Every structure is written in C-alpha cells, then in structure tokens.
Amino acid sequence: MANNKPQGAQRLTLKDVAAKAGVSPITVSRVVNGSAGVRANIREKVEIAIAELGYIPNRSASVLASSKSKLIGVLIPSLSNVVFNDVLRGIYDIATPANYQVLLFNTHYSPEEEERAVRTLLGQSPEGLIITGGEQTPAARAMLQASAVPVVQIMGEVDKPIDINVGFSHFEAGAAVAQLLLNRSYLKIGFIGARMDPRTCQRLDGFEGILSAANRLDKKRIITTQKPSSVAMGASLFRELMTTTQGNCDAVFCCNDDLALGVLHQCKKMHIDVPKQFGVCGFNDIEMAAYAEPALSTVRVNRYNMGSKAMELIFEKINPQTDEASSISAYINTGFELVIRQSTR
Amino acid sequence: MANNKPQGAQRLTLKDVAAKAGVSPITVSRVVNGSAGVRANIREKVEIAIAELGYIPNRSASVLASSKSKLIGVLIPSLSNVVFNDVLRGIYDIATPANYQVLLFNTHYSPEEEERAVRTLLGQSPEGLIITGGEQTPAARAMLQASAVPVVQIMGEVDKPIDINVGFSHFEAGAAVAQLLLNRSYLKIGFIGARMDPRTCQRLDGFEGILSAANRLDKKRIITTQKPSSVAMGASLFRELMTTTQGNCDAVFCCNDDLALGVLHQCKKMHIDVPKQFGVCGFNDIEMAAYAEPALSTVRVNRYNMGSKAMELIFEKINPQTDEASSISAYINTGFELVIRQSTR
DNA sequence: CGGGCAATTGGTTGCGCAATCATTTTATGT
DNA sequence: ACATAAAATGATTGCGCAACCAATTGCCCG
Numbered sequence: 001m002a003n004n005k006p007q008g009a010q011r012l013t014l015k016d017v018a019a020k021a022g023v024s025p026i027t028v029s030r031v032v033n034g035s036a037g038v039r040a041n042i043r044e045k046v047e048i049a050i051a052e053l054g055y056i057p058n059r060s061a062s063v064l065a066s067s068k069s070k071l072i073g074v075l076i077p078s079l080s081n082v083v084f085n086d087v088l089r090g091i092y093d094i095a096t097p098a099n100y101q102v103l104l105f106n107t108h109y110s111p112e113e114e115e116r117a118v119r120t121l122l123g124q125s126p127e128g129l130i131i132t133g134g135e136q137t138p139a140a141r142a143m144l145q146a147s148a149v150p151v152v153q154i155m156g157e158v159d160k161p162i163d164i165n166v167g168f169s170h171f172e173a174g175a176a177v178a179q180l181l182l183n184r185s186y187l188k189i190g191f192i193g194a195r196m197d198p199r200t201c202q203r204l205d206g207f208e209g210i211l212s213a214a215n216r217l218d219k220k221r222i223i224t225t226q227k228p229s230s231v232a233m234g235a236s237l238f239r240e241l242m243t244t245t246q247g248n249c250d251a252v253f254c255c256n257d258d259l260a261l262g263v264l265h266q267c268k269k270m271h272i273d274v275p276k277q278f279g280v281c282g283f284n285d286i287e288m289a290a291y292a293e294p295a296l297s298t299v300r301v302n303r304y305n306m307g308s309k310a311m312e313l314i315f316e317k318i319n320p321q322t323d324e325a326s327s328i329s330a331y332i333n334t335g336f337e338l339v340i341r342q343s344t345r
Numbered sequence: 346m347a348n349n350k351p352q353g354a355q356r357l358t359l360k361d362v363a364a365k366a367g368v369s370p371i372t373v374s375r376v377v378n379g380s381a382g383v384r385a386n387i388r389e390k391v392e393i394a395i396a397e398l399g400y401i402p403n404r405s406a407s408v409l410a411s412s413k414s415k416l417i418g419v420l421i422p423s424l425s426n427v428v429f430n431d432v433l434r435g436i437y438d439i440a441t442p443a444n445y446q447v448l449l450f451n452t453h454y455s456p457e458e459e460e461r462a463v464r465t466l467l468g469q470s471p472e473g474l475i476i477t478g479g480e481q482t483p484a485a486r487a488m489l490q491a492s493a494v495p496v497v498q499i500m501g502e503v504d505k506p507i508d509i510n511v512g513f514s515h516f517e518a519g520a521a522v523a524q525l526l527l528n529r530s531y532l533k534i535g536f537i538g539a540r541m542d543p544r545t546c547q548r549l550d551g552f553e554g555i556l557s558a559a560n561r562l563d564k565k566r567i568i569t570t571q572k573p574s575s576v577a578m579g580a581s582l583f584r585e586l587m588t589t590t591q592g593n594c595d596a597v598f599c600c601n602d603d604l605a606l607g608v609l610h611q612c613k614k615m616h617i618d619v620p621k622q623f624g625v626c627g628f629n630d631i632e633m634a635a636y637a638e639p640a641l642s643t644v645r646v647n648r649y650n651m652g653s654k655a656m657e658l659i660f661e662k663i664n665p666q667t668d669e670a671s672s673i674s675a676y677i678n679t680g681f682e683l684v685i686r687q688s689t690r
Numbered sequence: 691c692g693g694g695c696a697a698t699t700g701g702t703t704g705c706g707c708a709a710t711c712a713t714t715t716t717a718t719g720t
Numbered sequence: 721a722c723a724t725a726a727a728a729t730g731a732t733t734g735c736g737c738a739a740c741c742a743a744t745t746g747c748c749c750g
Binding site: 011054056057058059060061063064067069079080082085086088089092096101102103104105106119120122123124125142143146230231232258261262265268287288290291293 | 356399401402403404405406408409412414424425427430431433434437441446447448449450451464465467468469470487488491575576577603606607610613632633635636638
Binding site: 360 | 735
C-alpha cells in the first residue's frame with residue numbers, strides 16, 4: 001500500500017493568504033508577482049503568511065485572468081534522436097532562467113500528430129512556438145499563421161517560413177560532403193540513410209546533385225530505409241550496400257553518425273581498410289565520432305545554438321528591445337562545418 | 346522582416362461557436378469534450394461551426410473550471426544524459442495516447458532547482474508527478490506530501506518513498522559489478538565516476554562494500570569528479586587513475602558507459618590489453634557498448650520501463666481499475682542485468 | 691394517438707486571479 | 721503645520737469554461 005497521501009485538501013487561494021496577512025487579495029497578488037509598489041513591511045507580512053500556509057498560486061487562473069502564459073510550446077519529431085537533446089538543452093537554458101516553461105510534444109515524424117499537437121498547444125495560449133522543419137499540414141500552418149504567436153521553425157532551412165526560421169541548409173551540407181569525398185578521389189560513392197525524414201532527404205538531394213554533376217551518381221549505391229536509425233542499422237545497411245553493388249563502391253555518406261559508426265564496425269569485421277580502401281563520412285559530429293577507430297569524418301552542426309537562438313528570437317519578438325520593432329530577419333543560418341578525421345583519406 | 350503574423354486577433358470562445366451553430370455554449374462544450382448525450386445532427390452542426398471558425402478551446406479556463414488538468418509533471422536532473430531520453434520516451438509513449446500532456450523540468454542535479462520546479466508545477470494542478478530519486482529538499486517533500494497528487498520517484502530505490510517508487514537498487518548493482526570483477530580474478534579494482542549524483546554514489550557504495558569485504562578495497566583507486574561525464578572525461582580520469590596508482594590497478598568500474606568508452610580508447614592508446622591485462626565494466630548498456638572494441642561489459646537497466654511503468658502507475662492511481670483501491674505496492678523494482686562482453690575476462 | 695419516461699439541452703453560477711480604476715496613506719517642500 | 725503630489729492599497733469586475741440542476745425534447749409502448 002502506497003497511499004500515504006491526503007485526499008482533497010482544499011486548495012488555498014489568494015484570499016486565504018490575504019485574510020491571514022490582514023491585507024487585501026490584490027496586495028497578495030502583487031507580492032506573489034513581485035511587482036513593485038508594495039511597502040517592505042507589508043510585503044514581509046504577506047510573505048510570511050504565504051510560507052506558513054504553503055500557498056501556491058493557481059496558474060490556470062492567472063493565465064485566464066492575465067492571458068499571459070509564460071509558456072513555450074516545442075514540437076520535435078523524436079525523443080530518441082540525440083540530436084534533439086542538444087536542441088532542447090539550448091531551449092531550456094534560455095527559457096528556464098526567464099521563468100518560462102516548456103511544453104514538449106513528440107510528433108514521431110508525423111505531420112498529423114504535429115497538427116494535433118499544434119491544436120492542443122494553441123489552446124494553452126503559448127507565448128511562442130518552436131517547431132521542427134517546414135512540412136506542416138495546411139491546417140496546422142493555417143492555425144499557426146492565424147495565431148499571432150511567434151513561431152520559429154528550426155533544424156532545416158524552410159521554403160516559406162511561417163514566421164522565423166533558424167537552421168541550415170541540409171541540401172548544401174549534403175552537397176559539401178559529396179564534394180569532399182570527390183576531392184579525396186573516391187569515385188564510387190554511396191549513401192546510407194535511415195528514417196528518411198525531410199531533412200535527410202534534403203541532404204541526399206544535395207549529395208546526389210553534386211555526384212550527378214560529376215557524372216558519378218549511381219542510384220544502386222543509395223541504400224535507405226524508413227526504419228529508425230541505429231548503429232546496428234548502419235552495419236546492416238552497409239552489408240546491403242556491399243551486396244547490392246557487389247563491392248563496387250569505395251565510399252559512403254551516412255545520414256548520421258550512428259549509422260556511420262555501424263559502417264565502421266562492419267568494415268572492420270569484413271577487413272575493409274578505412275580510409276584507404278573505403279571512405280566513410282557521417283553527420284552530426286556526436287562525441288563518439290572522435291573516438292571511433294578510425295576517427296569518423298563528419299559534419300558538425302550547431303544543435304545547441306539552434307535551440308538557444310530560437311528561444312532568444314522568441315523573446316525578442318515578445319519583448320522587442322530594439323526600436324525598429326522586428327529587425328529579425330526571417331532566416332537565421334546556423335551553418336555547418338566539415339570535420340575531417342581519419343575515416344576519409 | 347519576418348512579421349507576417351496578424352496581431353491581437355480576438356480569441357474565439359464557446360459562445361461564438363454556440364451562436365454560429367445555434368445552440369447553447371454548454372452544448373458546444375459537450376461536443377468539444379466528446380461527452381455522450383449529444384444528438385448526432387446537433388453534434389455535427391457544432392463540429393462544422395468549430396471547423397469553420399477554427400475554434401480552439403482555452404485550456405486554462407477549462408482547467409480552472411473543472412480542476413482537471415490532464416497534465417503530468419516530470420522532473421529530471423539532466424537533458425544531456427542519454428539515460429533520460431529513454432525514460433522520457435517511456436513516459437511520453439504512455440501519456441500522449443491517453444491525451445495527457447507532459448511538462449518537463451530540468452533540475453540540473455540541484456535540489457533547490459527541483460524545489461522551485463515542484464512549486465511551479467504544483468501551481469498547475471498536475472494529475473501526477475514523476476521525479477528523479479529521493480533527495481528532495483524538506484520543503485519540496487512537504488509540498489509533495491501535502492499535494493494529494495500521485496508522485497512517482499524513479500531511477501533509484503528510495504529510502505522512504507513519498508508515494509510510489511519505481512527503479513532499482515544502485516547499491517546492489519554496484520555490488521554486483523564488484524563481485525563480477527572479483528570473480529574474473531581481477532584483484533586491484535578501481536572506480537571511475539563523474540558527476541557523482543546520488544545514484545552514482547550508491548553504486549560506488551555497493552561496489553566498495555564488496556571490495557572491502559574481500560579485503561580488496563584501496564581508496565586510491567577511486568577517481569571521481571563532479572564535472573559532467575563524457576567519453577573525453579573517461580579517458581582523462583583513466584590517465585589520472587594510472588598516475589595516482591602508478592599502474593597498480595587491473596580493472597575499473599566506470600559509473601557509465603561513456604566514461605568506459607573513454608577508458609577503452611585510452612587503453613588502446615597506452616597499449617594496455619583489455620581484458621587480459623585490464624578489465625573494464627561500464628553502466629547503462631547504451632547501444633555503442635556492444636560495438637566498442639573490445640565490446641564493453643556493462644549493466645543493463647530498464648530505462649524505458651521505468652518511464653512507462655511510472656506513467657501506468659499514475660494512471661492506475663488516478664483511475665483505479667481494481668476494486669481494492671490501491672493495490673499498488675510502494676516500490677516497483679525494475680531490476681538490472683549484468684551484460685558480460687569482451688572487456689572483462 | 692397519447693402518456694410516461696429517458697435522453698437531451700440550456701441557464702446559472704463560480705473556479706482563482708489580475709486589470710482597472712478609486713481610495714487611502716505617506717512623503718515632500720515651504 | 722499644511723498643501724500637494726506621489727505612492728501604496730483596495731473594491732469591483734470579467735477572463736472562458738464546466739458543474740449542477742432545471743427545462744425541454746423525443747421516443748417507446750400500449
């Protein structure tokens with residue numbers, strides 16, 4: 001039995017505190033909200049009453065009365081993907097000190113779930129929204145547009161931003177990797193991708209574009225799956241790549257580092273020499289990339305920054321510091337950077 | 346300029362929808378809440394009006410009026426630690442389909458931040474709380490006790506649970522690792538730990554207990570830091586261990602797999618043969634553990650389960666299915682499991 | 691075709707708080 | 721000490737919704 005909790009304790013209100021402190025409810029409200037204009041001795045009296053009673057203000061009532069929610073809604077497609085950890089950290093690190101709360105939804109890469117989450121979220125009068133990518137359903141987009149709430153689309157560069165867009169061009173990043181591998185004189189370059197969300201597809205597009213321009217594109221070397229990404233999946237897709245191409249492949253761009261780590265592992269097992277015989281490039285630059293054997297070449301991305309910058313922009317919009325109201329440009333490019341280690345020649 | 350959003354659109358209310366549909370507000374409310382007892386034709390009329398107007402109910406008003414929030418508060422100490430990803434996934438996977446929302450707070454391993462978060466959270470009339478560990482401040486504990494909200498403490502076994510406790514004994518897990526290393530005839534066994542949160546300390550305690558009983562404990566072989574854990578930190582602490590003990594050490598228990606991966610990396614660099622010359626055991630069994638070289642022995646833990654089980658217990662408490670009101674035992678042991686791979690003989 | 695009953699619909703009220711404006715108290719200067 | 725301004729405090733009201741109970745409607749049966 002774990003039922004050592006009281007039942008139905010009557011909720012304390014401002015009035016209770018006011019009675020105890022011998023002031024009016026509104027004065028208590030002012031103390032709670034830290035607004036100036038309360039004499040020190042009264043403030044103290046009220047604070048003591050609050051402490052003794054253990055009063056906790058009712059947020060719903062406050063939001064309803066003031067229509068200020070101090071709430072930021074965040075929609076991300078996955079909780080298992082480490083990438084979003086860093087983004088979230090960036091968001092929380094800015095939001096929390098400002099006394100804002102974060103309501104987080106996992107959309108599982110589904111625009112429909114995303115639409116549902118947007119609807120739910122807008123019901124809470126959020127003061128800002130951070131959403132992933134630009135593939136909202138028309139209905140979700142319409143709600144967002146109509147809402148008068150600052151919206152930041154993060155992660156990728158988006159075609160027509162709803163409001164603000166913070167991220168980088170996955171297309172260009174994919175192209176840069178293709179160019180890198182070409183420059184290192186790999187000739188039969190493949191691609192391994194899992195999950196294949198919109199941003200992964202953009203990387204593939206950019207990648208294919210460069211290869212195709214160099215007359216080096218062979219679609220047989222592109223192995224993808226809708227299943228989630230993992231190290232094991234990387235190893236498995238690599239085996240598939242080797243089978244499909246009958247070994248006629250000398251480098252691969254993996255859509256993330258987990259996959260690439262799996263490829264590296266599999267290469268060792270198959271006695272394929274990386275980077276001489278075979279080049280491997282990942283994406284994201286997770287910590288393990290530097291500690292792999294050989295160390296993994298990859299693409300570094302400012303995940304933390306995307307989150308923190310998005311939050312900062314929302315605050316800037318809520319509370320314009322500069323005179324020219326919205327000097328915020330629609331697209332903030334957080335960039336990317338090739339990190340060349342030992343898995344490519 | 347990114348200011349393509351309308352300003353101050355008057356918020357739609359039940360009344361607006363009611364007027365449009367030609368019914369009373371309360372009927373609209375019933376449709377919105379999906380309660381039975383609305384004739385199909387009226388329901389449809391209302392639904393059309395909702396869709397045309399794009400009405401979104403105001404959650405604060407609803408919570409205030411009904412004191413049902415459909416909100417679960419979650420307090421975790423870190424967003425960067427992968428461990429909590431899995432826990433969170435477990436929580437969300439149960440909460441979301443039940444139409445519950447999750448309000449997540451990062452306490453940064455600080456009981457003070459935790460207390461603040463508890464206060465904030467209780468102001469939102471949550472229907473359940475999931476918090477990490479049992480080291481709440483007295484004030485936080487008191488608020489929690491007084492709140493009549495189901496509280497689940499997760500991750501570790503807790504001395505005196507506030508309400509329900511889901512986790513496993515880190516003490517026993519640490520002891521089990523010590524016993525394992527002893528059994529594999531390692532004699533000079535060390536410990537490497539970062540962050541040193543309460544659960545890590547419990548693992549160390551259990552570990553020391555066994556070594557001490559076997560007369561094999563040497564505190565010089567225990568290297569810890571308060572700094573966060575990482576692969577790099579593992580390598581660094583290992584170097585420190587080797588310096589401090591002048592190489593008089595033949596195995597190490599790392600408080601998590603990241604650290605252990607760093608140790609493995611450093612061993613390779615220093616040409617130390619794992620597992621013959623030196624044994625390494627990690628903790629958590631993250632995916633990379635199996636793909637390390639040599640594959641890492643570690644301790645597997647049901648992280649996802651801790652989250653999902655915690656949520657299920659909250660639902661059970663909110664909405665008792667069984668007749669015997671609270672047949673929930675105070676402590677649910679999610680267990681752990683030694684996973685022996687190639688980094689130990 | 692009508693009586694009786696269950697199912698459906700609506701009116702009123704209050705949830706707890708903050709905005710607004712009115713009132714009282716305090717400080718300042720002469 | 722008094723006038724005046726300035727600051728602090730209080731009273732009233734409404735935010736949008738659901739609970740509660742009352743009124744109405746439709747349905748089924750004889």
